[in-house]
Amino acid sequence: MIGNDIVDLAQASVDSNWKRKGFLDKIFNLEEQFMISSGIHQSVIVWLLWSMKESAYKIYSREAKLREFAPLKLQCSNLIIHDNTATGNVAYDNELYYTKSFFDENYIHTVAAAKPEELEKVEIKITGHALFDYKKTKPASVSHHGAYLALVYL
Amino acid sequence: MDRAELIARLTPIIATYAQDKDAVASINETTDFIKDLKINSANLVDVILDVEEEFDIEIDNLSMERMLNVSAALEIIEDKLKTK
Numbered sequence: 001m002i003g004n005d006i007v008d009l010a011q012a013s014v015d016s017n018w019k020r021k022g023f024l025d026k027i028f029n030l031e032e033q034f035m036i037s038s039g040i041h042q043s044v045i046v047w048l049l050w051s052m053k054e055s056a057y058k059i060y061s062r063e064a065k066l067r068e069f070a071p072l073k074l075q076c077s078n079l080i081i082h083d084n085t086a087t088g089n090v091a092y093d094n095e096l097y098y099t100k101s102f103f104d105e106n107y108i109h110t111v112a113a114a115k116p117e118e119l120e121k122v123e124i125k126i127t128g129h130a131l132f133d134y135k136k137t138k139p140a141s142v143s144h145h146g147a148y149l150a151l152v153y154l
Numbered sequence: 155m156d157r158a159e160l161i162a163r164l165t166p167i168i169a170t171y172a173q174d175k176d177a178v179a180s181i182n183e184t185t186d187f188i189k190d191l192k193i194n195s196a197n198l199v200d201v202i203l204d205v206e207e208e209f210d211i212e213i214d215n216l217s218m219e220r221m222l223n224v225s226a227a228l229e230i231i232e233d234k235l236k237t238k
Contacts, residue, residue, distance in 0.1 A: 012196070015194060015196065015197060016196045016197065016199075016200070020200070020203065021203075022203050023199055023200075023203065024219065026203070027199060028203060038224075048195065053171045054195065067222060068219040068220060068222070069195070069198050069218060069219055069221060069222055070215070070218070070219040072215055073219075100168075108233075138226075145194070
């Protein structure tokens with residue numbers, strides 16, 4: 001099973017002030033906050049970790065048929081960042097998910113999977129918001145934010 | 155503080171982040187923050203921080219987990235106001 005999440009960075013900067021007092025404490029544990037504060041591009045790391053948590057949560061909530069807002073229970077680890085890609089893990093209760101992200105100056109996109117081999121198989125399509133009737137193409141996971149629509153096929 | 159007063163103080167907070175402004179006009183206890191008001195999940199944190207400021211309470215992580223609709227929010231606020 002897979003989940004995906006896209007963050008339109010321009011939209012995120014309009015909608016959210018992550019520097020607001022208390023904001024990071026409600027979402028990120030100390031280790032994650034250290035990853036944010038030790039990087040040069042802090043805002044990229046904030047939304048990268050956020051998209052990791054969101055994409056993993058989408059798998060978990062679908063499997064457990066459960067809704068909750070518990071960003072601190074989703075714990076990111078093993079984050080490795082290359083030029084504009086990243087890999088990592090997200091733990092949630094007793095589950096462990098594998099993530100693969102891409103980012104540039106416009107957006108951050110993460111795919112999470114329950115099995116690492118699923119990440120190798122996915123086909124990703126990122127496009128403008130609802131330009132076509134994407135439901136007919138039967139994506140395994142859909143995410144939209146701001147100007148972007150992300151479709152992932154398995 | 156009765157429920158009507160609580161809703162009156164809660165409404166402007168959630169209205170700030172609701173993307174479906176029509177749904178704000180018909181807010182009631184069953185209104186869901188994400189499904190009905192289309193509040194994006196990052197802004198749920200802002201709702202929680204604003205509620206903490208407005209009512210001078212602290213919302214713990216366990217309460218935050220279930221604060222996804224108006225009725226849960228009211229219960230949590232009432233509960234925290236009682237133990238203040």
